[in-house]
Amino acid sequence: MSFTAPEIAWGALSPVVIVLVAGIVGVLVEAFVPDRARRAAQLVLAFGAPVGAIVAVAALWDGVSSSGGTDVLDGSLLVDGPTLVIQGVIAVLTLLALLVVADRTATGEDAFAPTAASIPGSDYEELARRKGLTQTEVYPLLLLATGGMMILPATGDLLTLFVALEVLSLPLYLLTGMARRRRLLSQEAALKYFLLGAFASALLIFGVALVYGYSGTLRYSEIAAATGTPSALDPLLLVGAVLLLVGLLFKVGAVPFHSWTPDAYQGAPTPITGFMAACTKVAAFGALLRVYYTIFPGLQWDLDVFLWTVAIATMVVGTVVALVQTDIKRLLAYSSIAHAGFILTGVVALDEAGISAVLFYLLVYGVATVGAFGVVWLVRERTVPQASTDVAADELAEAGDEDLRTSVLGEATHLSQWAGLGRTHPALAGAFALFLLSFAGIPLTAGFIGKFAVFSAAVDGGAWPLALVGVLSSAAAAFFYVRIIVLMYFTPAPGRDDAAVEPSDEDAAPVVESRASDENAAPGEDVALAGADGSSAVATLVAAPTATTTTTVVPSEGLAAVAIAVAAVLTVVLGVFPTPVLDLISDVARFLP
């Protein structure tokens, strides 16, 4: 049997290749570059790769927009307009997310455990922490995940789709478990994410098998041809198609496949949460668009009921459950679920306006998400010496390094801890408020244009009930976004004023879930906080702040601040002058068959 190697069009592949090669080189750097230079080398690679990918996308743009795209690797990958847009968006978002990932506090602490392999609370961990070890493996892992994300929406057959999904998922599972603080929570999240991700992958591959069984091919275009005749409809095909979509809907966090989202988002190191919340969603929606638009147009009527149900459930559950959250990361997680529902309304519109609306929405959502999680990463708990409970957090700047190391703890994720942030740190709170307004879809932010685009595409495509539910739930969603703004600006910080602080909501029962309440015990940190012995997880709320902690913004090397500033500027610019970007996208928003 003879085997002919496929012709490889390296040019068309270049965005993916650049990122993946940088990731692989990064692994080699870990092995061969001495300790001192490792971080620098990794940073060069990590920032170089998405920049290179952006350049490659730009170089490919004209050719694709005039020719409509090409297939490479014998049809396994399709480089067309939507592929390029999504790869470009992912590259931009990765670059922003990397800024947050690479940022360190003024004392050189990053967001990741010194050695992820150590048992939480063990002597080994303590030793690694004292020696100041850091895990630069984060960067190659992140690049490999990015590579998978850039392949996913470009796939031309089901097997490549599955492989790409795994390539993007596996590094993310690892990254989720590598948080520096609250390590048990982080590891628990990683395990949950992994188990459920494996479950979803199994469903997806089962769907692939059924579709293959029906059509005898894995190539999208050939499946489309086989399903084109309506008379040939078969439960086998329908179940296969649903399972296939479920595999992707899991990744976007659509209800009822959303349950991993809050836990994983909460447990993961916050910079990674920002990265995966933004980029995974972009990649998975890209793939979802392609599968829905190119494989199953013949099944549209039958799949509509499925996607409509999922979209409505996603919007309603995401919005309503977010209303009662008391943890900022979980709140943003549920809000991201609700956004998945809004984007789905654009997907089911099934026309060209729908494609470009979804792509634009993904961009603006991703930008605001990376920025918002960047802010969350900077807002920290800080112990206050008993003698001086009324010390203003602003004095932190003058505090010495050693003081910082011991007094600044993990992120202040309980909503009540965000009270008064607008007074103590107006710029940061202002940026956060801007992201929230964009999430809420208030005019003159990018989120408004995005929502307007998907909803009007849905109305145009005849899905007006979806648009109606979308409008209603985004109106309700605005409530919890604005609640945070009120909290930041109008509620005095606890301990600063006699007025009682209303942490979140008057009568919603706290959502009790299994939580490991461990803290990576730092010297001077209250033992009670590090109470978990690492062998048992306790079902409790994340420890509410005690009287001896206050909220502060940790001084950092400034990279996260850059990311937040860029995201804020983009949010405003895309809200006021969206036309150039919308034009760019809608020029090429056509899938190769």
Add this chain to the structure above:
Amino acid sequence: MHSLALAATLPAVSPVVNPAGATASGGVWSFAWLVVALPLASAAVLLLLGRRADRWGHWLGVLASTGAFVVGLLAMLEVLGQAASSRVWDLRLGTWIDAGALHLDAGLRFDPLSLTFVLLVTFVGTLIHVYSVAYMEHDTDRRRFFAYLNLFVAAMLLLVLADSFVLLFVGWEGVGLASYLLIGFWNHNTPYAVAAKKAFVANRVGDVGLLVAMGLMFAHFGALDFGTVLADPAAHASEGTLTAIGLMLLLAACGKSAQFPLQSWLGDAMAGPTPVSALIHAATMVTAGVYLIVRSGAIFEAAPSAQLVVVVVGAITLLFGAIVGCAKDDIKKALAASTMSQIGYMVLAAGLGPVGYAFAIFHLVTHGFFKAGMFLGAGSVMHGMDDQVDMRRFGGLARYMKVTWITFMMGWLAILGIPPFSGFFSKDKIIEAAFIPTDGAQWRAWVFGTVALVGAGITAFYMSRLFFMTFEGERRWTTRKDGSEQHPHESPALMTWPMIVLAVGSVGLGLFLALGNRFTGWLEPVTGHVEHEEPVLPAGVLIALTLTVVVVGLVLAWRRYATATVPVVPPLGTALTRAARVDLYQDAVNDAVLVEPGQHLTRSLVYADHAVVDGGVKGVTHATVGLGALLRRLQTGYVRTYAATMLGGLVVLLVVVLAVQS
């Protein structure tokens, strides 16, 4: 920023709503966009410079507002110079969104309707800016207050000048945001925060209405600019659709203008600084709903049922506000109830169709003057009385604050509708219009006419009650909050002068605008010319009747609140009084109808999300003890729940898909 070519063809003379205006260019139009840009830029400067601008920031705010007024005045003079048929000018600002099916232009429309609002907002706004310089003198955040005020003015001007529903929505959200920030300005304590929240929720409900209306318009007209949508709505959509659009617009108007059933936030919004109440919650923002209805008149005219609902809502609110106003002891809340009631008059007039549009706007303008004046008067009283708001603790203040007393009296006479004060000319016309049968339906004329007439009587009673309790009778004030003696005193000149100017407007503006039908003629390019129709009773009789009920209300109030002793502790009162004190149980109704079901939905969804599936799974795990034990030892939380949720959801969805397919 703006197009330069003068359109060669001016719109033909049209008796109905003028759909497309002339493209504006040159002359005043080359800088007319400044009317919005000036206050916006000032707000940005004040917010960005921070404390550095503390010393002079408030004067920059005043200057920006004055500048906007000057630009607006120039634009109005330009328009006045044109023939009546060519008084609609469109100023293109550029393309906002242009991608595929989506095409949105941004532009400003200068026509008599929008210019009326521009002048009202900037003139009253400037006066209130000046007043605030003194009123907020001791506030450390005065600069931020002026930034928000400027932001509000800019957003309000954008709202009324927008040439499409989308741009209007931008302004709509903008005024909502600014009002929210300003109500919450002193929100270091919880009740204020609750008030701000309530205003926000009511406004969001209204916003949903506007969004849904825009969605329906987009689906049926394919555009959202006034030129396309309002040209001939009946040609593009069925009456049913137009009714739906109309009702959704009405919902939006109810949220913004505190109309029934979304009125409950206005009283609580009085927690904000008094100049805010005067500007936003009396003169301008709360009237945006009336603007929306009048602007979308073409849609309502093609949907008579929606129009009827507008009239009904106006009539209910008119009575509702008046009854609530009779029982409130808080001077600002009584004024807020009165605002609600007066806007009810405007909405009622706007719902009457072209015959009422001009009067709705006329009353809006005069009301803007006398109500803002009275709010500033209330602020002046509070200023002199150590922030006391309980009218039972006032009394006999006329001797101590002469200027406030006289200016307030002008506003009071105006709202009562005593000739020749402003309110007489505007409110009387509305009552007269309400008595005109619509489509020959006599019953409507009688019902709505009577409501408007009775409302005038109640208005006279509660406004006189407010006036007498504050300024007449014997003094009931004793000590200040800190225990020292109360020393009522007149406010500084920066506060009294705006009040004097507004009082002059309260006296003369109505007569000035009503002479020779100046105002209705000015609005005709927008509202259309209406042939005079006869009310069911002769106009003279109506005027006499109105004046009679007004005098009766006034005398009743005089006997109870000026000559008799007013108890310092509110008496128990009748059942109606008690109900009116708590806003006729509106909060309780809202709680029962909206809040509680919402909370139940939330709770049950949270419960389902975390408990139901879990419970089911627990049963399964009990059966499979080995697996359960293993899972417990792993202590992974409830990952099994999550997997079960996914599987259960998948099975349900598959069943649905297959059932639908077969």
